[in-house]
Structure formats: C-alpha cells, structure tokens
Amino acid sequence: MPYPTDRKYTKEHEWITADGTIGITDHAQESLGDIVFVELPKAGTEITTGKPFGTVESVKAVSDLFAPVSGTVTTVNEDLATAPEKVNKDAHGAWMVKIKVKDPAELNALLSAADYEKFVSEEAAH
C-alpha cells in the first residue's frame, strides 16, 4: 500500500495534512482489524502534541489516538460514529478530525511517506 505523499506521518501511525486533517494509517487499520468504534473530541477541543485525543476500538483492542501536533479541533468526522468500518476500507480517506494547527513548524518534525514506510518495515522486522 503506497502512502500518500501529500501528508506527514507519526510513529504512532497517524497522518496529518498541511491543512490539519488527521487520520490513521493503512498499516494501523490493518493491524487493528475490524474497527467497530471511534470516539472523537468535540469541535473546539484543544489537542496537544503526543497526547491522546480520541479512541479507536477494533473487535479485539482499544487504542488511543495521539495528536501529531497541537491545535484546536474545528471539524469532526461524524460519519465514523455510525460507520467506523470506513476506516478499514479507506484509512487514508476516512479522516478523524480537522484541526487548526497551532504551530505549522511542528509539522516539519514529522515523518515523510517514505520515512514512515521505512519505519513500519523496520518495526515489523524486530
């Protein structure tokens, strides 16, 4: 699965675009399996780099979502409340939240698509 180059990635398997749209990676959805529940913050919530801001649950497991950068939630993908399986079908399209990024410079510290792909393959080889 090629990782889109129009966005940045975290080692916690989230992606974020330059305009602050956040989702989880294809590797994350595949690893979690059937996603059945997504819990997201309300618009207006402040999220902080590296801190949990929501939860994704598969049949088997509960996982925290970590903020790739700090910012304020502007829009929440309400679709996922009733159709969480969309994340399995299209992880790079089924976004979770949009935020107003506090400091765009923070994005520079994140992984490129190529670096993330390398990170995932190295993680698997452990």
Next chain:
Amino acid sequence: MSVVEATPPVVPKNVRKTALNAVHRQMGAKMVEFNGWDMPVEYPASIGCGIVNEHMAVRTGVGIFDVSHMGDIRLAGREALAAVQHISMNDASRLAIGQAQYSALLYPQGTFVDDVIVHRLGEDEYLLVINAGTREKDFNWVRDNTCQFDCKVEHLSDDFTQIAIQGPKGVDVLQKLTDADLSVVKFYWVTRGTVCGLKNILMGRTGYTAEDGFEIYIPPDEATSARVWHEILAAGKEFGAVPCGLGARNTLRLEGKLPLYGHEISDTINVWEAGLDRFCKMEKPDFIGRAALEKAKAEGVKKTLVGLEMVDRGIARDGYKVLDESGREIGYVTSGSPAPFLKKNIALAYVPPAQAAFGTTVKVEIRGQGVKAKVVPTPFYKRPKKAAKSE
C-alpha cells in the same frame, strides 16, 4: 495509535508453536502470544477473513480452527472411572462409551483448577481435553490426586494436532473427508474413522463456539497437519469455509456464554458464583471441592455471573469496573466485546446477587465515564435447533 502490534517475523524464544504454525504464517495470519503459544488471532482481510468475517462464517456456514494448543490427559485402567469421579465435578458414571460431558477440575475450596471436556473412549478409558494455559498445572493436579486409584495417567497434549470444524455446515465438510457416518453422531458424542486417509481418527461433535461442529485429533507432525488443514479448507470451499483465529473463537464463545479460564472461572471463583450448577453433581460420590461447595451453598454467594448488554454507546472490556446507577463500584467485567452476530456490545460480569435481576440498569466504567448497560438473559446467543438427526 497505542496498540498496533505487528506479527513477530520469527516465533519468540520460549513461545510454543503448533504443527500448523508455518501454515498460519504463510496464510498471513496475525500472530499473537496466547498463554505461551504463538497463535493466529485472525487471518488477513486480503483473503476475506478478519474477526467479524470469521465469526459470521461459523454462525452461518463453517470455520476451521487450529486448537492444537489445547491439552489432553488420558486416564485408563480398572479404576479410571473412580479416578475421574474423584477429580471432576460432573458425573462421569453417566457417560456411555463414546459420550462426552462438560466438567471441571476443582480445588478443595470449590474453585477452579480448569474446566474440561471428559470423553469416555472405552470401558475404562477417559480423555480429558484441557486448556492451553493450564496444561502442566492440570496434568500435575490429575496425576497427584489419582495416585490411590488403579489407573494410568498420561499427558498426551503433544500427541495430537487438534482441528475444530465449526458451524452448521461443519458436519457436511467433515463428512466429505471421512468414511464414518457423522449423521448418527449426536452433540457431545465421539466417533472414530478414516479422515483424509488417516485411519482410526477420533472425531468429537464438540466445540467452543456455541455452534454445531466437530473437533478432530490427528497425528501431530507438520506435514500431516498441513495436509489435513488444507484438505479441510478445500472441502469446505463450497460452503464458504474460512480459517478462523483466536479472535473469533473468543467472540463466538462469549456470545454463547462459554466460560474462559482466567476470566469467568479461576482459582478464586467457585462453581455457584460462575453459575455452572448444572454441570456439578452434588449427589454423585464425593469429589474434590464438594465439601467446600456444600458450605458455600449454605452461605450463599456474594457475587454472581451475569450477562450485560450496553445500552449507551461504548464497549465493555475485560477488567472494566461495573457501577450501580449511583456510580458506586459493585463488580467487574470478566469478558466484554462487540458481538459480531448479535450486533450488540455485550459482556459477562460479576455483580452482587441483588443487582443480578434481568433488566437491572448498571454502568460500566469506560475511560472514566459510567456508560449505561443492563442485565440480560444468557446465553446471548443460542443456536437454532435443527430438525431431529443432529440433536
């Protein structure tokens, strides 16, 4: 994401493998450690699997499980029945040759060493099928507590590859591969026959999915195990058979309220609390745990196992707290999950008897929030009864 686990490329040291390990890995299964075993939790979406699909296949068609991590203890000899009676709570004297029963090994306190299926294979021959995580403990317990009987106790856990063929179409799949007439084998009975060219194979109409199906016990070498596994999958193709992992095994057994050792039953939970009264025969001759159970019955239980269904949005998970409506802690969840067939979020939990009535509203604490649930009748799922022949 916090929980993103990759299948380890090689099986970690000190983790055991079944003879089908390489097959699971070749099929791309997600492997996890379970009770010291490297086991498939689910097969990849790329071949049409995943916990939900695997679960649904078993409810509506057929699913194939490698359950070779389960253990086996054989008791044989003149006093085998007396030995089995002494160490287990169900009444093994009721078993005809070829019949099996759900039972448990108890500590003197009336709590669980393990739950087991007791098969009567011959006049004086019994096979106990035990859990993976308790193999050594169980074998030592059985051996040490049966020395006074004229009976040989053997640990046969590594002598079989055990494959479960589960679902309403399970019988049709296995029938294609054996000369034995499976239509005459009733639920919780066993037969023997040739399977995939292997002679004298034990086949039990048993399982851990709350569905009809069979468990077969074949030689444990890798080549034979792989051949039979693939032959079963090929025979099941016309019925939509899929390989199933431990993930679906867990959700299937939870829908059917089948206990899991370390969750609903353990060395600190007694038979009455677990609600397994109907498998505990107090009227049979004395057995380990009986005296304590008699006392416990007179005293009454402080906690009891109930089924919960989430009313508000949220999924109860193993270990979460159960609160009463006012927010006071009253118990805990032993197993909780989305139920793929029932399409509800369900759980089993221990609560005081006063809060155990059907319809009682309770809360499950999920990430600091009390989320509403109600006590419901169990099992959550009961398979439809088929006409005559298989029952």
